[in-house]
Amino acid sequence: MSQYTPITGTITQIDWHGTGPRQLGCSLLFTIDTPSQGIVTMTLDGSAFVLNTWPLQIGDRVTFFYENTAPAPLIFPPRYRTAAAAHTPEGTTAVLDVFTRLPDGTQLAASDGSLRLNIRPETWVTLPNGQPFGGELSGKLMMVLYTTSTRSIPPQTSPEQVVVFCAEEQPTAGLS
Numbered sequence: 001m002s003q004y005t006p007i008t009g010t011i012t013q014i015d016w017h018g019t020g021p022r023q024l025g026c027s028l029l030f031t032i033d034t035p036s037q038g039i040v041t042m043t044l045d046g047s048a049f050v051l052n053t054w055p056l057q058i059g060d061r062v063t064f065f066y067e068n069t070a071p072a073p074l075i076f077p078p079r080y081r082t083a084a085a086a087h088t089p090e091g092t093t094a095v096l097d098v099f100t101r102l103p104d105g106t107q108l109a110a111s112d113g114s115l116r117l118n119i120r121p122e123t124w125v126t127l128p129n130g131q132p133f134g135g136e137l138s139g140k141l142m143m144v145l146y147t148t149s150t151r152s153i154p155p156q157t158s159p160e161q162v163v164v165f166c167a168e169e170q171p172t173a174g175l176s
Contacts, residue, residue, distance in 0.1 A: 009034035
């Protein structure tokens with residue numbers, strides 16, 4: 001099972017957030033409307049990874065990821081600390097997980113076996129800073145964006161974009 005939980009929804013409100021006068025303005029509080037959970041709030045600070053540094057705006061459909069074991073206040077609506085976020089227009093899916101190579105060597109599988117990747121030459125594979133990644137993908141935490149997948153179990157996809165988090169490059173917002 002992935003150590004990150006995705007929440008996908010449409011941003012309905014954005015507010016500045018901070019824990020004190022020195023921190024005010026250093027974090028954003030996003031209110032999102034989700035189809036499955038209703039209203040959820042996500043805090044996003046400067047250490048959170050935002051795919052392609054996309055400036056998130058009201059009306060955007062976004063997938064936020066939070067760490068499963070991170071503390072969360074018992075309030076309504078629920079509030080989680082964002083580890084990573086991706087702009088995911090309708091029809092686009094984002095996954096944040098550790099993928100490992102299958103014994104046949106042709107595919108990578110998510111930690112819970114729920115998705116298999118077929119990396120093609122046209123797949124955009126980068127580091128978080130946008131530079132090309134040239135190493136082995138197996139065993140790495142990756143954010144994967146894709147638009148189509150097979151109806152097989154588990155589904156298979158050839159992703160459009162893969163961001164590889166090497167241990168030294170992971171944001172401090174819970175990505176480990």
